[in-house]
Amino acid sequence: MKIIMLGAPGAGKGTYASKILAPELNVPHISTGDLFRAEAVSGSELSAKIKEIIDKGDLVPDEIVIDMLKNRLGQDDAQNGFILDGFPRNMEQAKMLDEITDVDFVLNVRLADEIIIKKIAGRRICRKCGYIYNVADIHEGGIDMPPLLPEKEGICDKCSGELYQRDDDAEAIVRDRLKLYYEKTAPLIEYYEKRGIVKNIDVNGGPDIMRPVILKLIGKA
Ligand code: ADP
């Protein structure tokens, strides 16, 4: 199965893709943000440039993104399907993807901006394996999102890696990323709606609550 996750930064795309969809469907979770964060610390020729762009919350130029994505989709594990998270992020990228593959579903993850800002402030990520935790405890507007805490504070349960907060998760930068999302990425919802493949996910809880909802949407429950 080939799935695109759409939705604002912090809405939950990465969490649902990695904790629910990828294990259930047995296809890789391909996050362009994760790929760029890895590139930024790899010491490659592009590292410094990429780090500067992502720390500011800007978009990496399309040529670089498209190159990286084509390469990733060409790998063995992606031949039976994939979950794309963070790509496509604008119309040019969507058109490029159309040239290389079709997709079965676009899952549009929806969450109010004020909640997103609180949630991103609480996001903690494992430096080693990328597993996502959250220290925020949100109960408002019909939403129940208890924290997703590691057993030992600051340490990943999966690999004992150190948990950190992304530089681009600072509130001012999150507001810029949201603006960029509404300008460049949100129009893709309509682009895919014309094909009848968009499924909206209104987030009202953590992964445990959302799991059955999401599996039902893709016909797996
Ligand atoms: P989020 O979904 O939380 O905004 P991501 O982890 O998807 O964050 O992306 C982090 C950063 O990586 C983005 O702010 C951007 O700089 C860069 N990036 C990721 N995917 C793309 C893409 N498809 N096109 C351009 N830049 C990207």
Ligand code: ZN
């Ligand atoms: Zn880890």
